[in-house]
Amino acid sequence: NAGVTQTPKFQVLKTGQSMTLQCAQDMNHNSMYWYRQDPGMGLRLIYYSASEGTTDKGEVPNGYNVSRLNKREFSLRLESAAPSQTSVYFCASSSLAGADTQYFGPGTRLTVL
């Protein structure tokens, strides 16, 4: 039982390059989330998927897209990376959206040059 897994762990991009961050959970959770964490800012929600087949914007969605591929997998895509997207990205899942405990992955540290 791996919980929430994320790939890659580290990534360096040049401005304008694209990439997809992968996330998978094996807890049969309905809801999944993508956050970014910057020093002094705390965790900020980018996008979430309350259930399979639905996605919604969070607090900071600009410059990102998501895909809920199936119940297990939720990917985050940067179409044209910018230095402002340098951050640590966390994926999380919960049984139900909102009030349930969220289980977080180990994070992806992304640097955009």
Place this chain on the structure above:
Amino acid sequence: KNQVEQSPQSLIILEGKNCTLQCNYTVSPFSNLRWYKQDTGRGPVSLTIMTFSENTKSNGRYTATLDADTKQSSLHITASQLSDSASYICVVSSGGSYIPTFGRGTSLIVHP
């Protein structure tokens, strides 16, 4: 607007000492409040969850309190250990939203 404020922003204590972290919130309607611990380089992990009717809940050396009337919570750490060095994040869920509100966290450093 729902908000969660945590204090202090950072705290340094000596091993073996106690400390208390504070969380004030304006989330409404209130559903529950969680404290998460985030070790450096890792994702947050839930420590405790408190609902409206609960005043105190313990998890080992961690004790959380909730005053729903004043919308305040605290996390008390007893006999601190080096492994308690981490960021502690207060998260409040609202009955009317899919999205919980996160505080910015308190960074705790425990020195030997």
